[in-house]
Amino acid sequence: MTRLQDLHHPSAGTTLMSEWLTGTAERSRAAVDALLHEWAAPQAPSGRLAQHVFLSLDGTGLFFYAQWTSDDDHLAWARARRTEVVSRVDALVPGIERPGLIRTRLVRSVVHDEKRPAGLFAVRTVAAGDVETATAPAPGLLAAHLHATPDGERTIVVTEWADVTSQEAAAGGDAAVKRYTHAHSLFDDHTGRRP
Structure with missing residues (x-):
């Protein structure tokens, strides 16, 4: 399995962590698939260096570990695009709980x-x-x-x-x-x- 030291981007100015509570392994997998589609979009955020997703052991949630050049770059993207991206995921997997982002x-x-x-x-x-x-x-x-x-x-x-x-x-x-x-x-x- 992958090691975190292999995932960490040396240029990261900030690491963002968040949890999505999906309820079931099937919903977690569907959310991951929807996100992979979003992440593959041709216009990647200019400040995003790396994005990683982890599945909870019991399948009921996801953990995100994102590395950006700075908090300012992430906030600029979030203001302009986050709602659009998340709403497309929510259309496919409604009812995901998101306790919050930790910088x-x-x-x-x-x-x-x-x-x-x-x-x-x-x-x-x-x-x-x-x-x-x-x-x-x-x-x-x-x-x-x-x-x-x-x-x-x-x-x-x-x-x-x-x-x-x-x-x-x-x-x-x-x-x-x-x-x-x-x-x-x-x-x-x-x-x-x-x-």
């Missing part, structure tokens, strides 16, 4: 194992002072990627795990942790497609 900046990655493939991506929010616990070595933890929010009070931690069992053992039943598998990535050609 972050990748501040640090701690890689424990570069070679093993990731079987699971887990996402959770921690207080800024609790990041050391989130990056501590654990059986099956391959890497932890720390994304600071603009207010500096929270850190979104995206961890890569060898498998679900390892992550569940380390989480100890923490219901706040959300689990995903990688579904699709797009690197925009106008910024230099990564291999």
Whole structure:
């Protein structure tokens, strides 16, 4: 499976994360298919560097990890085009819940194992002072990627795990942790497609 370090675009000035709650695996897949059609449109946003989508382990939602040159570039696109794009997806998959967008900046990655493939991506929010616990070595933890929010009070931690069992053992039943598998990535050609 893909590793997050292979997905991260080095020119990213901002990383946007959002969740879409679809309710079922079938609706999640339909939403992904609709988005792939939208992403393939000939007029890609000039500030978008990469867009990644992950499927929740239970199939009931999607997690988006988008990299843009800056927040300003994303906001300009959102004002001009977001409603149009989202409404076309909603026409095909009505009733998607979107809890909101989180703007972050990748501040640090701690890689424990570069070679093993990731079987699971887990996402959770921690207080800024609790990041050391989130990056501590654990059986099956391959890497932890720390994304600071603009207010500096929270850190979104995206961890890569060898498998679900390892992550569940380390989480100890923490219901706040959300689990995903990688579904699709797009690197925009106008910024230099990564291999």
